[in-house]
Structures are given as C-alpha cells and as structure tokens.
Amino acid sequence: MKDETKCLHSGYTPENGAPRVMPIVQSTTYTFDSTEHIGELFDMPTAHMYSRFSNPTVECVEKKIADLEGGVGAMCTSSGQAASLLSILNLCSAGDSFISTSTIYGGTVNLFAVTLKRFGIECIFVDAEASEEEIQSKFKENTKAVFGETLANPALAVLDIEKLAAIAHKNGVPLIIDNTFATPVLCKPFQFGADIVIHSTTKYMDGHALQVGGVIVDSGNFDWENGKFPEFTEPDESYHGVIYARDFGKQAYIVKARMQLMRDFGCYPAAHSAFLLNLGLETLPIRMERYCENALKVAKYFQQSDKIEEVKYSALPEDEYYQRAKKYLPKGSCGVISIVIKGGKENAVRFMDGLKLASNEVHVADIRTCVLHPASATHRQLTDEQLIAAGVNPGLIRVSVGLENVEDIIADIEQSLEKL
Ligand SMILES: *Cc1c(COP(=O)(O)O)cnc(C)c1O
Secondary structure, X not given: OOHHHHHHXXXXXXXXXXXXXXXXXXXXXXXXXXXXXXXXXHHOOOOOOEXXXXXXXXXXXXXXXXXXXXXXXXXXXXXXXXXXXXXXXXXXXXXXXXXXXXXXXXXXXXXXXXXXXXXXXXXXXXXXXXXXXXXXXXXXXXXXXXXEEOEOOOOOOEOOHHHHHHHHHHOOOOEEEEOOOOHHHHOOHHHHOOOEEEEEOOOOOOOOOOOOOEEEEEOOOOOOOOOOOHHHHOOEHHHOOEOHHHHHHHHHHHHHHHHHHHHHHOOOOOHHHHHHHHHHHHOHHHHHHHHHHHHHHHHHHXXXXXXXXXEXXXXXXXXXXXXXXXXXXXXXXOOEEEEEEOOHHHHHHHHHHOOOOOEEOOOOOOOOOEEEOXXXXXXXXXXXXXXXXXXXXXXXXXXXXXXXXXXXXXXXXXXXXXXX
8 A cells, every 4th residue: 555545544444333533542451351361461462461561542553653664563652752762772781882873853962972871872973974984983892773864853964874774784783763854755764774763753743743752663674683682582581581583573673672661661652642643644645745845945935035045955956965865755855944044143043033924943843834943942952063063053943844825934934034
C-alpha cells in the first residue's frame, strides 16, 4: 500500500462489529485467568500487562508508524527527547561512545554532550560534511552507534544518509536517524541504509500542537550478532535468560528497548495521547504536500526581498543542498525555512515581533505558521562555537510555514518586513 492508505488503515483492522475508529484503551492494567499466565509474562512478555511499557491503543500507532517507515517494529515514547535518549541507551552503557553529526536539534546536542556525559557515555561530534577518512578517524574501540538528522533543525542541512550508513556499517555499528522534519512521507531513511529511525512526533506527525511525543522504529536489518553487542547475544538475567538476538530475531533492538528500558524508565505515552497522534497521522501525507507547496512559495518570496541576507530551503535550486535534496527528499523539503535577516539579531527580533498572523513560539512543524529565533530560544544553551557548528547564525530565524492560505502568510511577512 501507499503512504496515504497506510496512514488511514495500518495498525488497526476492526473485526466484525468492532468500532470503526481505533478505541482508546485507557487502562493501566490487564487481567488474566491464571497466576501462571502472569508469571510467564514476566519471563517473556507476549501480551500487554502494564501500561508503563505497552498499551493496545499505543500499539496500533506503533504498528502504523513502523509500516510507514518500512520497519519491523516501533515503540512510542512520551517525547522526542525520550526517543533520542532510549535509542542510544539501548546500545551504549557507561564507558561506551557514539558518533553524532553536529548539525542536530539543540535539545539533542545538550542531551548528548552534557547529560549522557554524566552517565559516562561519550558523544563524539563530527561535521556531517567531513570526508569519510576524517569521520573514520573518530571511531574508537568502544564506539557503538552513529547518529544524524535527515533535515537538521534549524540549519536545514540535508544529511548524506548513504555516506554515514556506509561508514557506520564498515565499523560494525548501526546508523540512527532523527527523521522528524522529513517524516516518512518525505524520506524513508531505511531505504538509504539507516538501521534505526527516531521521531519527535510532536512536530508534523501530530501536526496540531496537541501533545508531545516520540517514537523509535527498528528496520530489522542490523546484524546484532557481529560480536560488538553482547547485550543482544548474552542472556538477560532480568528476564530469566532471554537472548534478544536469538529469541526475537529481526525485532531484537525494539523488543530489547521495550523490555529493558521502557520497563525501567517508563516514559511511555498515555493511550489518549496515542489516539490524538493517530488523528494527526491520518492526514500526514496530504498535509506534508501542502506544507512543501506553501513553504516553497514563501522561500521564493524571501529570496526576492532586499531585507533578507540568506534563505535556506533545500527545495530552492540555489540552495547548497538542492542536489542532495532531490535524492533524499524528492517530494519536497517540509515547511521549515531558515532565513538570515539583514541587520542581525536586532532586526530579527523586530521582524518577529511585527508579525500578526504568524506566532512567536517554541514550536516548529505545526499546522499554524510560527517563527522562532534559535539563538535566543532552543539553542540558547549552546556556546558560540556550538552555535556555529549547529549552523545557527545569531540573525537566523526559523520560519515554520503552516497551512493557512499562502497569500495570507506572505502578506503578513510583507507587512512586518516593510516596517524594518
Ligand atoms: C523537537 C525535536 C526533538 C525533541 O522532541 P520533543 O518531542 O520536543 O522532546 C528532537 N529532534 C528534532 C529534530 C526535533 O525537532
């Protein structure tokens, strides 16, 4: 099936006389006929037993997203940050390291550089455009993964996923891709060699600014028995000797993430949140099409304005990532544009405060047009050096083009630029 159909039908198939719409199973727990059955579930969870780590409504959404990405399984989390965190913790323990491109979401930089460091896990940042030799030279004996973002937030750099996948695989480790901005509608990283995909579903997937969430998706393609991942090939004593690679095959990674990490950390979404996420997913393909269409028009408007120094949007032929975007994002480059306004930070703030329709908020990839000044908001915690590495100029504004009529969006921008 194609994406439009999957978004409506994957994950939930009602039986005869069952509700047409996926029901909200708002229950913390599930009952069983025998003590023995419950006992068995503690050795091998084959049914829902407690909503800290699995729930029927959330499971429907997990199946839908796995299907959209072309993976073998998925696990929802209560935020995108939780998805990033668990995607790494499922591979790295204290004493391990992993490699990440530096052009990633500011919150992820902080998680990787500050918080994981306190856990004894080292993140080695690399320039995504560095040569293969240079990236290769960063690998250590204890390096367990490579991480990058399809469309970096907010620099809007398009990642060469195939290049990173090749380097990761040469070193026997998986490639994790944060596919939040692209969504599986615009890019399916597994087709280019990624092994694990994560999302902040808070953005386009939910799409309506209703609830924070995340998801981890497993391609099922990585060989966990290559000698580098003993946690996958040796018995897990907390489940009476389960061996993930042996017992769960292609789903080893995602089952392990649930059985170990979600069980212990419990950052699982509520059924009601999953229900709302599903509503967003149902219209994702048609929304993405319109976001791309509107954003391209807005980007072209910015391009011809003499108040704007630079426009970053990879669907523009002049953009440095245009050729790569044609390969990885052939249907469009999402609704997010980065602009650098002439007159630096001061004019950036004046422009943003002069907008009437577009709102100034800590959000992106939403149904309503919104703007954000990363240097004073999401990326505030970064040093100047980290800001430059993340591709964030102090005058840079992130414009998240929504689904209003594009003429109204442009008229609003025009009236604010005129006042500068
Ligand atoms: C927002 C975002 C995150 C973090 O997700 P939350 O849902 O806010 O926790 C991670 N990656 C990217 C690319 C994001 O835009």
